Amino acid sequence: MGSDMGSAMGHVSIVVIVYNDASRIVSAVESALAQGPDVGEVIVVDDCSTDRTLDALMPLTADPRLRILSRETNSGGCGTPRNDGMAAAASPYVMFLDSDDVLPPGAVKALLPVAEELRADVVAGQCLRVELPDGATTVWAPLLYDRSAGAELPGTVIEGIEGRPGMLWDTLSVNKLYRRAFLEEHGITFPDGPFHYEDFVFTARVYAADPRLAVTDEPVYLWQVRRQAAKLSISLSRGAVRNWQSRVTAHRGVVDVLRSAGRDELALHAQAKFCDYDLPLYLRELPQRDREYVADWWRITREYLTSFDPEGIARAGVVSRWIAESILAAPEPSDPGRLVELTARPPRLIPPYDPASPPTGLGLLTTTELPVAVDGRVRTGGSTRLSLRVHDLYGRLAELGPRTVHVALEERSGCRPAVGVEAPLVSDGDGWTAEVRLSTGSLACSGELGVWSVRAEIRYADGAATPVEVRAARSQVPRRSIVVRRTGRVLLVQTHITGGRALVLRVAGGLRGARVVAQARLRRLLGR
Numbered sequence: 001m002g003s004d005m006g007s008a009m010g011h012v013s014i015v016v017i018v019y020n021d022a023s024r025i026v027s028a029v030e031s032a033l034a035q036g037p038d039v040g041e042v043i044v045v046d047d048c049s050t051d052r053t054l055d056a057l058m059p060l061t062a063d064p065r066l067r068i069l070s071r072e073t074n075s076g077g078c079g080t081p082r083n084d085g086m087a088a089a090a091s092p093y094v095m096f097l098d099s100d101d102v103l104p105p106g107a108v109k110a111l112l113p114v115a116e117e118l119r120a121d122v123v124a125g126q127c128l129r130v131e132l133p134d135g136a137t138t139v140w141a142p143l144l145y146d147r148s149a150g151a152e153l154p155g156t157v158i159e160g161i162e163g164r165p166g167m168l169w170d171t172l173s174v175n176k177l178y179r180r181a182f183l184e185e186h187g188i189t190f191p192d193g194p195f196h197y198e199d200f201v202f203t204a205r206v207y208a209a210d211p212r213l214a215v216t217d218e219p220v221y222l223w224q225v226r227r228q229a230a231k232l233s234i235s236l237s238r239g240a241v242r243n244w245q246s247r248v249t250a251h252r253g254v255v256d257v258l259r260s261a262g263r264d265e266l267a268l269h270a271q272a273k274f275c276d277y278d279l280p281l282y283l284r285e286l287p288q289r290d291r292e293y294v295a296d297w298w299r300i301t302r303e304y305l306t307s308f309d310p311e312g313i314a315r316a317g318v319v320s321r322w323i324a325e326s327i328l329a330a331p332e333p334s335d336p337g338r339l340v341e342l343t344a345r346p347p348r349l350i351p352p353y354d355p356a357s358p359p360t361g362l363g364l365l366t367t368t369e370l371p372v373a374v375d376g377r378v379r380t381g382g383s384t385r386l387s388l389r390v391h392d393l394y395g396r397l398a399e400l401g402p403r404t405v406h407v408a409l410e411e412r413s414g415c416r417p418a419v420g421v422e423a424p425l426v427s428d429g430d431g432w433t434a435e436v437r438l439s440t441g442s443l444a445c446s447g448e449l450g451v452w453s454v455r456a457e458i459r460y461a462d463g464a465a466t467p468v469e470v471r472a473a474r475s476q477v478p479r480r481s482i483v484v485r486r487t488g489r490v491l492l493v494q495t496h497i498t499g500g501r502a503l504v505l506r507v508a509g510g511l512r513g514a515r516v517v518a519q520a521r522l523r524r525l526l527g528r
Helices: 005-009 025-033 053-062 079-088 107-118 165-169 180-185 198-208 241-260 264-283 291-306 310-314 318-329 336-341 396-400 510-526
Strands: 012-018 039-046 066-070 093-098 122-132 136-139 157-159 176-179 212-226 374-380 383-391 402-411 419-424 431-439 449-460 465-469 479-484 490-497 503-509
Touching (some): 012 025, 012 079, 025 053, 039 079, 053 066, 079 093, 079 198, 093 107, 107 212, 165 264, 176 180, 198 241, 241 264, 241 291, 264 310, 264 318, 264 336, 291 318, 374 449, 374 503, 383 402, 383 449, 396 449, 402 431
Parallel strands (some): 012 093, 039 066, 122 212
Antiparallel strands (some): 122 176, 157 212, 374 383, 383 431, 402 419, 449 465, 449 503, 479 490, 490 503
16 A cells, blocks of 8 residues: 655656566666656565565665565566556556666656646657667657657647547557546556556556546657567567467457447457557568468467457558458468568568459559559679569559659668669560669768668659569579779678568678678577
8 A cells, every 4th residue: 555655745656667677677766766856756566576676776765755565476467566556656646667668857747747737637748769779769659749750649638539549559558647546546457467568458448448638749758679688578579479469369458448448439440450550560570480480370360350340450551451351361371471561661562463353442542552562683793783673553553654763772770871863664564674773882881881771762754653662573682792892992792681572782891891790690690
C-alpha cells in the first residue's frame, strides 16, 4: 500500500521495474529523480533480481523520494511488477519507466501541466527510439506525434478515441502520464505473470475506458534500443517463433478487451492495424528464418487471421489485404518470398502477373502507391553502372506513359548526401529498361563504411511519379570488388542483397574503411 509521502511532496509517482539490470538501473532512476519536485516518489520494483541491482541502488536511497519494493519471486514478465508499483503509488498521477531506458529532462514538466490544465485522464507524449551505440534517433508512431511527418494530434484533446482510431498504433504505456484515480476507477492493470507485450493489453484497457486524452509532441521518453546486447529485449528477440506467438496472443487480448467494452468499431480498427503493421513487421524477416520457423509462423498467423471479422481485414490497406488474403488462402507456406517483397518500403508486387486476374483493389491505388517492381544489376569499376528493368503492372504503367527514371543512392548514416542520376526509359515490349552510370568515388565516405540504398522514381508523361526501392535482379549475386582510383586510392565495394532482395552497395575507402568492414563481418560471424 502507498503512503501519503508522495502526495505531500509532489504530484507524480514514477514506477520503475527492474530485473537483473545492475548496470543500467541507476541511470533510469537518476533520470526519474532529476525530473524535480513534481515527482513525489520513484518506486523501484525489483522482480527478484539475482545480480547486484539492489546494491547499485543503495547510493540513491539518500533521496527520500526513492522507494524500493522487492518481490520474493520472479513474475516472469513486466506486468506484475508494474501492478505492484501502481498499488503502492501515493501521488495523483503515475508514469512508468523500464530499467534500460531513461526519461529526458523536462518529461514530467511537459506532461503534468497539460493534465492539470486540461483535466486530462491521460497525457501522451513523444517517445524517441534511440539506437545505441550510434545514437540514431527516430520518433515512435510519427504520424501521431511528429508534426513534420504530418501528425495533427499534438496540442489536441480527445474525448475517447473512437474518432481517432489511429491512436491504436501507439501501444506503449511508458510515454504517458495517467491520472491514478482514473486507472483505479476502471480497474485498469497490466496482465499478470509471464505475459509478454503486456503494454498492448494495458493500453487497450485505457482506450476502452474512454479517457479524456491530451496529446503533446514534447519528448517524454527515451526508448534505448540495444541490438548488439548480449540479452535482447522482448521486442527485439524475434528470432524465436514464440515471440510471434506472444505478440499474437497480446493482440488477441486487445481485440477481446475492446469487444468486451462494446468498442466493436475499435476492435475492427485493431484488426486492420495488425494487418498493416504487426504482420508485415515479422513477415519481412522470414528470409532470415529456417523452414521450421516459417511453417510455425504461417500456422500461427493463419489461425489468428481466421478469427478476424472480414470487415477488420477490409479496413486494412490494399497491399496488407493482399498479404492477409494470401495467407488465409494457403494452408501451408506458399511462395512467402513474393509476400515478403510486398513488405518493402514502398511495397513491390513482383512478376509473374496473370493478366486475367489482377489483384483486388489495384485500381484504388494512386500513382505514388503503385507496387512497381524495378530489377537492378550492378557492375562496379571506376564507374558504377546500374542496369534497370521496370515491370509493367497489369497495364497500369503503360496507361501512364513512363518517360524517365530518376535513381537516387542514399547513404544510411548521412555521411554523404544522396547521389542522383536520371535516364530515359526504353520500352522492350512488356516493360522498360534504363542504364545509369555514376562515379564510384562519389560513394566513398572518407575512411568510413558507406551503406547505400538504391531507390528510384518512375516519372510519367503527365509529371506524376512512382517511388520504388530497387530490387536485385535474379541474375545479380552478392560480390566484392576492389576499385583503384586514378589517385591510387583503393575502394572496397560490396554488392549486397537483403533478405527482401533489396539492392544495397557498401563502399569502404582506405585502411580504416577496410577495418570497419572486417569488424562488421566478424560481429556477424560471432552472432553479436
